[in-house]
Amino acid sequence: MTALPPRPAPGVYAIVNRVLSPNDERLAITFNGSDQPATATVRTDSPAQRWVIADYDTRTQSVSPQSSQNLQAAWGSGFVTVLPAGNYVWTIRNTDTGYTIQDGGVTVFWGVANAVDGAEVTIGDGTGNEKQRWFFEKI
Template structure:
């Protein structure tokens, strides 16, 4: 599995919405949960900057708010003031996974529906597609 190159991306879930829309992770403000919204409503809030922390982990920062980072909230991705929140982003045959630094918990969706929160939880034995992401250069 290879590490994602640093850059600015739109992060899209592998599963389409019931209306066949691609859903991208969306920044909703400081202290708020990241959700997914259709890429057809593309905005700056869907752009995320990926920067290396070390050889294994990376920061995920909203492009519109460089002083913030994606952090671990109460079972969801919450955007907080930068504090060294790091993630392991790796490419697999089925797309990318985004996991905590210890590689035990995954970013995913409970349901692939607009405004659904991006969750953090244990992976399934075969990692369902809702825990797989595509990174499109912004």
């Protein structure tokens, strides 16, 4: 088995939650428009589930919807939102159970409260829960 790299290489990815829905469906982060919460929805080949990962520096990366690369994933009120690009960066790191996505200061995690279709992608304290783990599927 090939080990995952310490962080995803720059490129286009579907970002899929580690936990399946109650219907055994994979849930991918979905872009819902500027200034709207990102949600975890059933994984399809939808352009709304394609994210561009770009290196910002040696430690952090930006996350932008492929269809609107002038926008970036940003920190909303307890959830991930998408705003005009403003050097919003994230620390994406490999763990034994999938990647974590944290703020640049490595204090909070992206996750879902419940692994159900349409769940908001939250930003909060680390729980160690697999709902705060992600897979990056190269597109």
